[in-house]
Amino acid sequence: MNTSHYPIAVIGAGPVGLAAAAHLLARGLTPIVFEAGSSAGASILKWGHVRIFSPWLYNIDAEARRLLQAEGWQEPDGASYPTGRQLVEQYLKPLASTSALKPVIRYESKVTAVTKFRKDLMKNEGRGDAPFLLRIQTQDGHEYDLLAHAVIDASGTFEKPNPMGSHGIPVAGEQKEAESIAYGIPDVFGAEADVYANKRVLVVGSGHSAFNVLQDLVRLKEKAPATTIHWAIRKTSLDLVFGGGENDKLRERGRLGSTVRHLVEQGDITLFPGISIDRLERNQSGIVVESNGDQLPSVDRIIVTTGFRPDLQIISELRLALDPGTQSPTALAPLIDPNLHSCGTVRPHGAEELKHPDENFYIVGMKSYGRAPTFLLLTGYEQVRSVTSALAGDWDAARRVELVLPETGACSTKARPQTSSAQPKVCCG
Numbered sequence: 001m002n003t004s005h006y007p008i009a010v011i012g013a014g015p016v017g018l019a020a021a022a023h024l025l026a027r028g029l030t031p032i033v034f035e036a037g038s039s040a041g042a043s044i045l046k047w048g049h050v051r052i053f054s055p056w057l058y059n060i061d062a063e064a065r066r067l068l069q070a071e072g073w074q075e076p077d078g079a080s081y082p083t084g085r086q087l088v089e090q091y092l093k094p095l096a097s098t099s100a101l102k103p104v105i106r107y108e109s110k111v112t113a114v115t116k117f118r119k120d121l122m123k124n125e126g127r128g129d130a131p132f133l134l135r136i137q138t139q140d141g142h143e144y145d146l147l148a149h150a151v152i153d154a155s156g157t158f159e160k161p162n163p164m165g166s167h168g169i170p171v172a173g174e175q176k177e178a179e180s181i182a183y184g185i186p187d188v189f190g191a192e193a194d195v196y197a198n199k200r201v202l203v204v205g206s207g208h209s210a211f212n213v214l215q216d217l218v219r220l221k222e223k224a225p226a227t228t229i230h231w232a233i234r235k236t237s238l239d240l241v242f243g244g245g246e247n248d249k250l251r252e253r254g255r256l257g258s259t260v261r262h263l264v265e266q267g268d269i270t271l272f273p274g275i276s277i278d279r280l281e282r283n284q285s286g287i288v289v290e291s292n293g294d295q296l297p298s299v300d301r302i303i304v305t306t307g308f309r310p311d312l313q314i315i316s317e318l319r320l321a322l323d324p325g326t327q328s329p330t331a332l333a334p335l336i337d338p339n340l341h342s343c344g345t346v347r348p349h350g351a352e353e354l355k356h357p358d359e360n361f362y363i364v365g366m367k368s369y370g371r372a373p374t375f376l377l378l379t380g381y382e383q384v385r386s387v388t389s390a391l392a393g394d395w396d397a398a399r400r401v402e403l404v405l406p407e408t409g410a411c412s413t414k415a416r417p418q419t420s421s422a423q424p425k426v427c428c429g
Helices: 015-026 064-067 083-095 207-224 238-242 251-265 367-368 375-391 395-399
Strands: 006-009 029-034 109-118 132-138 143-148 150-153 181-183 200-204 228-232 270-272 277-282 286-291 301-304 359-363 402-405 411-414
Touching: 006 015, 006 109, 006 132, 006 143, 015 029, 015 083, 015 367, 015 375, 029 109, 064 083, 083 367, 109 207, 132 150, 150 375, 200 207, 200 286, 207 228, 228 277, 238 251, 359 367, 367 375, 375 395, 375 402
Parallel strands: 006 029, 006 150, 150 359, 181 301, 200 228, 200 301, 228 270
Antiparallel strands: 109 132, 132 143, 277 286, 402 411
């Protein structure tokens, strides 16, 4: 069956999903974008109060910029640092409203499953020639199916946070106390201040999401002095927790780590290192966290900032090549494994590393990294440039992957065979 007359489905209207649609159009292909939320960047708006630690210069895709500039868009100051909300309002919403992209985006349209048309996971015969089938659910509960020539899954991981414990599953009591637990970066100083003001709050996790929450909780404490802030981390070396400080390659990231270190040192935050949470218990004084037989002080609220993982259920009927540890594409896993790499040591990669046994299906963006936290936004843009080149049949362009620092022209390039391990240290935030 010739499926080329079907559109190419893109799941998610975030930065990488919209960039994928822009590149598909530039290649003369027909995209259709499905977004579960009511606007572009809907998931980002859930942490819209947080400032990204990479500047505007590194947050805009080249093909998306061309579409915007053609309609008179004024690009933000490249040296300034946007919040998540500013990224959406000043970049993603204008991009989604361009005459090129607006007609191809379907909002409040959640993809609940992707499979092969009349070919379940076990079926071999004719599988490669069958189009993809996407099951779409609209906000009112209506379901319909769409056939696609290819699928680019840029749905991200934000909707599937990791639990607080180190076992990979919720700790005993975590689900029971769900109403007292938040995941990610709640707006503790703004929209959700009343929930946390003058409460005993425990933050779990040692990444930059935790830093943002802790910093805002201290600001809240200045207005609501009875607010008590506890912080539990698994690590025992604080130097590994706080990062590069003033020597950090990204100034805002380093500043954030230094700020939180200072807040701990001056006593605004009580830090509990070496904590592996085993269970939660509620008694008359509040929620008690147990770790290795010891108990932390009772708290009223817990904020879990332990990262995210991909939702693989919607693609469980596809044949995928996924690494058993990172849950990223098998060829990509050794390039991004957080046991070996940090944010600045991941090499450029593209369609070759992202392909799966069911051809023309690609996972891109944060979701392509599985459980690894080392994702770079510019890398996501390069992923979709490569993937769309492959879908257009231009494998020479697809196999040549590179990242160019906009301000310097410095370039990291990889064409098969591998020629470079360097990469600009530019993170999404």
